[in-house]
Amino acid sequence: MSEPVISLRGVTAELGSRPVLRGIDLTVHRGEVVALLGANGSGKSTAIRSVIGQVPVSGGEIEIFGTPRRRFRDWKRVGYVPQRTTAAGGVPATVTEIVASGRLSRARFGVLRKADHEAVRHALELVGMADRAKDSVNALSGGQHQRVLIARALASEPELLIMDEPMAGVDLASQEVLAQTLREQVAAGTTVLLVLHELGPLEPLIDRAVVLRDGCVLHDGPPPRAVGQHALPGHDHVHPHAAHDAEPIRTGLLS
Numbered sequence: 636m637s638e639p640v641i642s643l644r645g646v647t648a649e650l651g652s653r654p655v656l657r658g659i660d661l662t663v664h665r666g667e668v669v670a671l672l673g674a675n676g677s678g679k680s681t682a683i684r685s686v687i688g689q690v691p692v693s694g695g696e697i698e699i700f701g702t703p704r705r706r707f708r709d710w711k712r713v714g715y716v717p718q719r720t721t722a723a724g725g726v727p728a729t730v731t732e733i734v735a736s737g738r739l740s741r742a743r744f745g746v747l748r749k750a751d752h753e754a755v756r757h758a759l760e761l762v763g764m765a766d767r768a769k770d771s772v773n774a775l776s777g778g779q780h781q782r783v784l785i786a787r788a789l790a791s792e793p794e795l796l797i798m799d800e801p802m803a804g805v806d807l808a809s810q811e812v813l814a815q816t817l818r819e820q821v822a823a824g825t826t827v828l829l830v831l832h833e834l835g836p837l838e839p840l841i842d843r844a845v846v847l848r849d850g851c852v853l854h855d856g857p858p859p860r861a862v863g864q865h866a867l868p869g870h871d872h873v874h875p876h877a878a879h880d881a882e883p884i885r886t887g888l889l890s
């Protein structure tokens with residue numbers, strides 16, 4: 636197996652006085668696409684925010700590209716799409732400016748050069764938003780905001796993409812566009828960890844699913860075929876690739 640790009644071992648975190656991560660083990664290897672699944676409040680966002688350093692951990696170890704997270708500085712290698720939020724947070728900015736902000740980590744002395752501007756334009760093309768480049772982000776719909784945030788993450792041409800529900804609020808046609816974009820990124824070797832509620836058009840891309848429940852890993856293995864009826868509490872799921880005598884996996888995604 637190739638080297639781990641993300642590694643969490645026994646990670647615990649509290650928010651307020653509430654234990655939110657209660658000993659998470661999670662490894663994502665180079666080139667893998669791993670979906671983080673689980674019910675609302677199970678700790679998915681907190682887990683990925685602990686990886687990018689937005690949530691302090693109280694125990695365990697996190698490594699990114701083999702470096703302890705505390706010492707990791709090479710953020711240009713990482714693209715992050717936060718859980719759905721407006722791209723500018725009410726600040727007046729154009730679509731290009733937001734996406735360009737994702738390129739700054741690669742720009743020397745914070746100055747964008749021709750190649751950087753091209754990367755920004757390319758990222759906008761990848762998410763089908765090139766025609767809105769000059770528009771104010773405040774004039775975009777929720778799903779368009781989401782696509783701009785994805786373009787911002789892609790603009791630094793990251794080796795690792797961490798995305799929190801990237802498809803939230805995105806219509807099906809645009810989901811297909813984004814799935815195709817992601818497929819190309821993955822084919823080019825990008826590693827992906829993403830929070831999802833439904834596998835949807837991304838399903839064929841997912842190598843592994845990690846299901847959280849109450850801040851613990853409930854399942855780490857083949858993705859469930861459907862995050863719907865099949866995932867209801869108590870439903871015994873046998874993955875079609877599993878051996879015939881394999882133990883059913885209780886995904887319990889929604890419990």
Ligand SMILES: Nc1ncnc2c1ncn2[C@@H]1O[C@H](COP(=O)(O)OP(=O)(O)OP(=O)(O)O)[C@@H](O)[C@H]1O
Binds near residue numbers: 650651655676678682
């Ligand atoms: N800032 C905060 N302060 C206190 N508790 C928080 C805070 N943010 C999240 N929590 C709590 O931590 C738990 C995990 O939240 P988290 O956002 O990680 O869940 P999630 O699995 O991503 O959920 P969802 O599917 O709803 O996005 C929840 O019980 C939530 O109430």
